[in-house]
Structures are given as structure tokens and as C-alpha cells.
Amino acid sequence: MLEVDGLVKAFGGFRAVDGCTLRVNEGEILGLIGPNGAGKTTLFNLVAGALQPSAGAIRFLGEDVTGLATDALFHKGLVRTFQIPHEFHRLSARENLMMVPPHQPGERLFANWLAWGRVQRAEAAVRKRADETLAFLELTHVADERAGNLSGGQKKLLELGRTMMTDARLVLLDEPAAGVNRTLLRRLEDKIRVLNRERGYTFILIEHDMEMIEKLCRPVVCMAEGKVLVEGDFRTVRADPRVLEAYLGETPVAVARNAAGHDPAVETLRAQALPREDL
Numbered sequence: 001m002l003e004v005d006g007l008v009k010a011f012g013g014f015r016a017v018d019g020c021t022l023r024v025n026e027g028e029i030l031g032l033i034g035p036n037g038a039g040k041t042t043l044f045n046l047v048a049g050a051l052q053p054s055a056g057a058i059r060f061l062g063e064d065v066t067g068l069a070t071d072a073l074f075h076k077g078l079v080r081t082f083q084i085p086h087e088f089h090r091l092s093a094r095e096n097l098m099m100v101p102p103h104q105p106g107e108r109l110f111a112n113w114l115a116w117g118r119v120q121r122a123e124a125a126v127r128k129r130a131d132e133t134l135a136f137l138e139l140t141h142v143a144d145e146r147a148g149n150l151s152g153g154q155k156k157l158l159e160l161g162r163t164m165m166t167d168a169r170l171v172l173l174d175e176p177a178a179g180v181n182r183t184l185l186r187r188l189e190d191k192i193r194v195l196n197r198e199r200g201y202t203f204i205l206i207e208h209d210m211e212m213i214e215k216l217c218r219p220v221v222c223m224a225e226g227k228v229l230v231e232g233d234f235r236t237v238r239a240d241p242r243v244l245e246a247y248l249g250e251t252p253v254a255v256a257r258n259a260a261g262h263d264p265a266v267e268t269l270r271a272q273a274l275p276r277e278d279l
């Protein structure tokens with residue numbers, strides 16, 4: 001579904017993405033992990049058309065989409081969510097969803113005068129889809145609430161809902177678990193799973209929450225220094241010494257020594273870098 005080949009993004013002399021090659025097959029939930037600064041979000045920005053690559057190629061559904069802008073990709077079914085939700089905070093949750101579908105007839109002044117009935121029918125259809133989306137996400141009770149007043153988890157669910165207002169094929173989720181409480185996190189995981197299994201969405205998910213990665217993602221790709229370091233199922237990636245080395249910035253020998261308990265500082269670092277003993 002998505003083929004990324006030798007992708008590079010340079011900021012001045014620094015390569016945030018440095019020859020990244022990656023495949024995503026239809027139906028997968030691919031987990032993208034890696035230490036801070038590995039280039040994950042920059043890769044998302046390149047794939048979603050928010051940044052122009054310095055080199056390399058991106059193909060989506062067999063078509064070369066390198067350098068296409070976000071809205072062109074959106075129309076092809078490639079959409080993304082943000083680490084920090086981008087809601088219109090003064091609009092209600094429902095209105096936020098209703099804003100998503102492009103080219104609504106009511107957006108054109110003359111259509112409002114000349115084809116009032118058509119505008120009304122189109123708006124009713126979008127409203128129905130928004131209400132179905134809110135029901136799916138179990139957010140009906142906050143449909144009329146200002147989006148700015150929603151909790152962090154509800155905003156993340158609403159972000160997911162925005163992707164459901166389009167005919168998305170590939171959804172890029174940037175840290176969906178960040179700032180979400182445990183209860184809403186379980187719901188978010190369930191909804192991602194249902195969208196994947198029952199509605200045919202393919203996902204790439206950037207996440208530092210290894211529990212979520214383990215539950216949802218196959219395959220898992222670990223990036224470091226702008227490149228794919230290791231790819232495989234969660235257990236394989238977790239067991240790979242290069243992954244621990246990338247997270248801790250240690251040589252394999254030092255990691256092995258510290259794993260034997262010689263340096264309590266590294267144990268602390270490991271606990272901080274890799275929450276809940278996951279890696």
C-alpha cells in the first residue's frame with residue numbers, strides 16, 4: 001500500500017530522515033517506535049505531504065505521490081492525526097467532524113441561494129455521518145460540547161473521528177496514547193482495532209507506549225538516526241540489542257554489562273526511556 005524508498009529530509013546540514021526505506025501492506029497496523037529525535041514525526045510529515053523530501057520516493061497504492069501536498073493525499077485516502085490534537089476549540093465536537101469533508105455545497109455562496117435544498121440535504125448527510133462517528137467513538141454525550149473543553153483522551157478520539165469523516169485507506173496516528181487516561185486508552189485501542197479489522201483501515205502508529213504497540217501492532221519498525229534500524233514482530237524487535245542500544249545510546253557491550261546490574265543509573269535510564277519494562 002505504501003512504499004517509501006531512500007527517503008531523506010535535510011534541515012540545513014542535518015538529516016532528520018536519512019535514507020529511510022519502508023513498506024506498509026494493506027490491512028496492517030504498523031507500529032513505528034524509536035528514541036526521541038529518531039525521525040518518526042518527520043517521516044510522517046513527509047508521507048502526509050506536510051514536508052517536501054530532499055531525496056527519495058513515496059508510492060501510495062501504486063502511484064508515485066512524492067512531494068504531493070496534504071490535501072491531494074487526503075483525497076487519495078491518506079490522512080494523519082497529530083500528537084497534539086488540532087481541534088477547532090470553539091466549535092462543538094460534532095461541528096469539528098462536520099468540517100472535515102471537503103467541497104461541501106454550502107461552502108459556496110451562490111449554492112446557498114440557488115440550490116438551498118441540495119445544500120440542506122448535503123449538510124444533513126454530513127451531520128448523520130458525524131453523529132454515527134460520535135456514536136462509534138462513544139462520544140455522543142459530548143456532541144454539542146465545545147471541543148476545547150474535552151479531555152485529552154476525548155480529543156484524541158475526536159482526532160480519530162476526523163479520519164472517519166473521509167474515506168480513509170491509510171491513517172497515520174502520531175502518538176495516539178499521549179496524554180490519554182487508561183480508560184480512554186483502552187477505548188482508543190478498541191476503536192483502532194475495529195477500524196482495522198472491520199472497516200479495512202490500514203494504520204501506521206507512532207507510539208512510545210509499548211503496551212499499546214505490543215497489543216495492536218504487527219509489524220513493529222524501530223527507527224534510529226533517520227533510518228529503519230530493525231523490523232519484525234514486537235518480541236523480535238524488543239529482543240534486538242540494537243534497539244536497546246538506540247534507546248539508551250549505549251554500545252551492546254555496555255548494555256549487556258549494565259543489564260547484569262553493574263550500573264544503577266542505566267537501570268533508571270532504561271526505566272525512563274522504555275516505560276513499563278517493555279523493551
Ligand SMILES: Nc1ncnc2c1ncn2[C@@H]1O[C@H](COP(=O)(O)OP(=O)(O)OP(=O)(O)O)[C@@H](O)[C@H]1O
Binds near residue numbers: 015034039040
Ligand atoms: N523543522 C525542523 N528544523 C530543524 N530540525 C528539525 C525540524 N524538525 C525536526 N527536526 C529535528 O529532526 C530530528 C527528528 O525529529 P522528529 O520530530 O522527526 O523525531 P521523532 O522521532 O518524532 O521524536 P519524538 O519521539 O521525540 O517525537 C530531531 O533532532 C529534530 O530536532
